[in-house]
Amino acid sequence: MAKKTTRTGKSALPVIVGVIVAAVLTIALLVWLGQRGGDANRASTGESLIGGSFTLVNQDGKPFTDKDLRGKYALIYFGYTHCPDVCPTSLQAMSDALDKLGPLADRIRPVMISVDPERDTPEQMKDYLSNFREGFIGLTGTPEQVRQAAQAFRVFYRKVLEDKGEAEKAASGDYLMDHSSIIYLMDPEGRYVDHYPSSIDPDRLAEGIRKAIAEHEKKNTSS
């Protein structure tokens, strides 16, 4: 699934810079989320820092909004199907973690939201997600719809074009995306519960989800 072939023989510098930019922005978001940790738990009082309404299209080409995620927990990751390394690793970790959660996994929907709407058509999303756990929801949309969804989750992304022949590259579809790489856990009402770095291993992700859901439900029944 990694499509590295088109890059063979070219300078790796822009890619490295892109990866560093994305990493720095992801870390900044993680620090911010960490500082807001106490606040984030106030989700149950109605304060929403992460998440919100969006209108996208699923991998079957049907309209899909945040309301369609209600009723179950959601594990949400923003990425793109042409990503050479980070996205496939993250999606695999999500798949493996859900496999490890047993019956609890039935209450969690794994979701991938594309940050590359130009190339990620519903068909492309469907094809790509067949590599991962069954039940994955793949969402894409118009550039504006994707922008709104990413904004709701405070996700940064941008197209990386090498300095030479940018227009050409864009036209040929040969480009990478910088993007924040965080896995979000949202509750059945669409409220933020927890987040995980995308580099997390499946065991720790499964444990984190189990614990977060247990604490979330304890808090909601005791209040």
Ligand code: NI
């Ligand atoms: Ni990626």
